[in-house]
Amino acid sequence: MKRLANVAPILATALVMMFGAASAQAAREPVLKQVDLPHSYYWRELYLPQLTSGPSSASFLPDGDTLIYSMSGSLWRQRIGDASATELTHPQAAYDYQPDASHDGRSVVFTRYDGNALELWRLDLGNGREQRLTDQGAVNVEPRLSPDGKRLAWVSTQGTGHFNLFLADIDATGLHHPHLLLGERKSTLDRYYYSAFDHAINPSWSPDGRTIYYVSNPEIGWGTGDIFAVDVDHPTQRRRVLSEETSWSARPELAPDGKRLLYASYHGRQHQQLWLTTADGAAPLPLSFGAFDRRNARWSPDGSRIAVIDNRDGDTALRVIETLGGASQDVAATQRHYRSPQAKLTLDIVDEHGQRTPARVAIVASDGRAYAPPHAWVSADDGFDRALQHSETHYFHCAPPCTLDVPAGKAAIWVQHGFAYAPWRRTVDLSNGHATQLIATLVPDALPAAFGDFVSADLHIHMNYGGHYRNTPAHLALQARAEDLDIAWDLVVNKEERVPDIASFRTDADPASTPQTLVLHGQEYHTSFWGHLGLLHLDDHYITQGYSAYRHTAMASPWPTNAAVADLAHAQGGLVGYVHPFDVLPDPEHDAVLSNELPADVIEGKVDYIEVMGFSDHKATATVWYRLLNLGLRLPTGAGTDAMANYASLRGPVGMNRVFLDTGGQRDAASALDALKAGHGFASNGPLLGLLLDGARPGTQLAPGRHHYRVALRSPVAVDHLELVHNGRVVKTFTLGGDRRHLDAEGDLDLDGGWVLLRAWNDGADPQVLDLYPYATTNPVWLGDQVLAASARDDAAWFAKWMDRTIEAAAARDDYNTAAEKRMTLDYLSKAREAYRALAAGKSPTKTADAGR
DSSP states (O other): OHHHHHHHHHHHHHHHHHHTOOOTTBOOEETTTTOOOSOHHHHHHHTSOOOOSSEEEEEEOTTSSEEEEEETTEEEEEETTOSEEEEOOOOTTOEEEEEEEOTTSSEEEEEEEOSSOEEEEEEETTTOOEEEOOOSSSBEEEEEEOTTSSEEEEEEOTTTSSOEEEEEEEETTEEEEEEESSOOOBOSSOOSSSOSBOOEEEEEEOTTSSEEEEEEOTTOOSSSOEEEEEETTEEEEEEEEEOOOOOSOOOOEEOTTSSEEEEEEOTTSSSOEEEEEETTOOOOEESOOOSSOEEEEEEOTTSSEEEEEEOTTSSOEEEEEETTTOOEEEOOOSEEEOSSOEEEEEEEEEOTTSOBOOEEEEEEOTTSOBOOOTTOOOEEOSEEOTTTOSSOOEEEEEOSSEEEEEESEEEEEEEEOSSSBOOEEEEEEEOTTOEEEEEEEOOBOOOOGGGOOEEEEEEEEESOSSOSSOOOHHHHHHHHHHTTOSEEEEEEOOBTTBOTTGGGOOSSOOTTOOSSOEEEEEEEEBOTTTOOEEEEOOSSOOOSSOBOOOTTSTTOOOOSOHHHHHHHHHHTTOEEEEOSOOSSOOOTTTOSOOOOOHHHHHHTTOOSEEEEESSSOHHHHHHHHHHHHTTTOOOOEEEOOOEETTOSBOSSOTTSSEEEEEOTTOOSHHHHHHHHHHTOEEEESSOEEEEEETTBOTTOEEOSEEEEEEEEEEOSSOOSEEEEEETTEEEEEEOOOTTSSEEEEEEEEEEOSEEEEEEEEOSSBOTTSSSSSOEEEEOOEEESSSOOOTTHHHHHHHHHHHHHHHHHHHHHOOOOSSHHHHHHHHHHHHHHHHHHHHHHTTOOOOGGGOSOO
C-alpha cells in the first residue's frame, strides 16, 4: 500500500495529461534543460540512454557467463543461454540505465533518470540495497568502476552544462573527492553542431587501472572527436590514440590483455559496427559487419566474448559474440521475473467500421512508468510541462492487438490515430495475475466534405538518422498508417560523413507502399549557412555533394548557393521547399549574422513551398511568410515533422506536422504535388481547418470586394484562437465555446486586394500535441492578381535590410574555392536585394517573381 500511495500523485499527473485537463498556458520545457549544448536532437538520442522495450546496455559479471543489462527502464540479470531474466531494480516513476558491474561481482553502478536529471546509483547485488551516489541535479552518465573498485569515472554536466569527465574515490559510504579530471577548454573553431567547449565522453579503464580511454574533440570541427588516453594520476599527460570521425557512440574499451582497443564506428560506411585498434592507435580493422548498428560493446572478463547491443531486427537486442570465430548468441528474456505484481493487458483498436487500425498508444501504469509490448519501438517527446507531467510522454505504435505486461493497479491509456479521429482515453484497474482485454473504438471527427477531399502528407521525414532503431520503408509505412498519414516523404540526407538512407533513394514510389500509405523518397540539402532545402520528386538522381558551407572541411565553400541547388532540382522536375526555417523571428537590424537565403530565392522564383509547420517555431515562420505574401509572392505552405523516424527520442512521430492537400481524393504523388504547388490545402499539427470564400477554397483567386466566408474547425485538442487573417492582420476572431474543439461559422467581410487565410493557434503547449504548441493554417485565398498589401513597402524594405546582412555574411566568408564562386554568390544576392529595394520604392513586382512554378 505504501508503494501505491507514493506514486498516486505521479499517476494523477499522468491522468491529467492523458485526459485533457491541460492549462492553456502550459509551459513546455526541454527534457534535460540543464544541458548547455546546441542541437539537443542529436546528443540526446545518439549519446544519452533512452527508454526502449529491448536492451540498451550491458555489463558482464566476473563469471563471464552472466550479464546485467538495462531493459524497459529496469536492470536485469540473465545467464547466457538461459531464457529467464530477473528484474533487479524497478524505481518508481524513474528508469535505470548503463550498468557497470564491479570486478568482484558484489555491486553494480548505474544511472537513473527521474524526469528531471540523470543521477548515479549503486546496487548491492547481495542484499538488493540501492544507494544514491550523486544528487546535484545534473546529467550523470557512463559510470565505470576502476579494476580495483576504489575509483569511479563518469561523465557529468555538473557545473558547466557540458559533458565532462569526472573522477572520484568510492567506498561503502559513497563517493569522495569528486573532481573534474580534464578541465574545461574552449575551441577556437566555429562549430555549428557542437559546443564551443570541448567535451570528454565514453570513459573506460585500462586493465591496470592507470589509464582512462575516452573520446574528445579539441580543435575538431565535425564529429564527436578522437579517441584519447589519459594518465589518471597525471591528467596533463594525455595522448591521441586514434583520429576518428566518431558519432557519440565510439565507447572505446581496452581488452583484458591490454592490447586490443574495441570501439564502435561507421568509418566511411552507413552503420555503426565494431572495430579494433591498439592502445597505440594502430590502423583499425573491422571486427563485425552488417547493414545495421552495433553499439555499447563490452568485453567479457577473459576477453573471449563481447556483449553488444544491435538493431539488426529493428528494435534493440542484446547479443554475445565469440571473439574467436564470431559465433553470436541472443540474450532474450522470454521469461521474466518481475519485482512487483503484474497483470497482462491486451489492447485492440478498431475504426468506425469495426476494422482493426494501427494507432499511437501511450500507457502509464500505477508505478508512474511508461509501458509497451516487447519489441515495440518506444519513443519519447523532447519536452514537457513539469506542472502537468512527471516526465515526457512515451508512446509506441500498435498494430492491434497488442499485448503487454503492466504492473497491477490503475493504468492510463491514450490512443491517437491522426487528427481526424477523436482521441480515445481510458483508466483501467488491472488485477494481479489476471488478463484484461480492451477494445478502443475510434470515433471519426473529420471536416465536412464541402471543404475539400484531402490526403495528408508529411513532406519531411528521415527514415534513419543514427537513432536507436533500424527503420525500413515497410516499417515507415506502418508508422505512417498508425498516424493516419497518407503520404510519408523520406528525405534522404547526410549526417556528417554518412547518408544513412542512400540505398533506399529512388525516383518512384517505394515498393513498400500500401493502398493506405504512399512512401516516397526525396532529399534534404544541408547547408546551415543558407538554410536547408527539401527537394521532392527528383526524377533522375540524388544531388551530390549534398551539402555546402561546412566550415573546416573540403566542403567549406558557400557555393553552391541554395539557388544553384534549386536549379538542379527543377531540372529534374522536382519541387523545392525551405524546411524548418526559423526558431526565432529574424531581426535584420540587429542580428549579428543573417545568412538565410530564403528571401532571395523566393523573389527569384526558386522556391515552390515553405514549411510554415515544421521543426521550428510556427509563429515566427508564419510572420516571415506573411511578409512575403504581402508582396504578392504566391508561396504555399507545406509541412514536415523532420522526424528522425528511427529515434527513441524526438519531437513527435511522423505526421506530427503535416499538410492536408485537396486532391479531390487522388492519392498519387503527382496529384499531391499539383495541390501543393497550387496551395490547395492547409497545414497542421492537430486542428483541422476548413475555409470557403464565396465557395472558393484556398489557392483560388477572387476579385477584391465583399465576400461570404464559411469556416470549420475540428480538432483533437482544445484551441485557444481561431482567426481570419487578411494581409497579416486579424479581421475576424471566432469565439470558441465548450470543449473549444468544434466550430462551424459563416458571415460576410469586405476585403480589399491581397490574401486571406484561416489559422488556429494556442498561447502555450498542450501535452496532447507533441510539439511546441497547437497550430494550423490554411493556404491563402488570393484577392486580385499579385495585389500588394498596404504594408508592402515596409515589408520589402525589411527584406532589403535582410539581404544587406546576408550579403555582408557571404562577403565575409574567406573559404570560397574560387573568386568566380564568390562573385556569382554576391551577384545573385545583390540582384535579389535590388528587387526588394524596387518594391520598397513602390514599383510593382514582375511576373517572374512568382514563387510557384
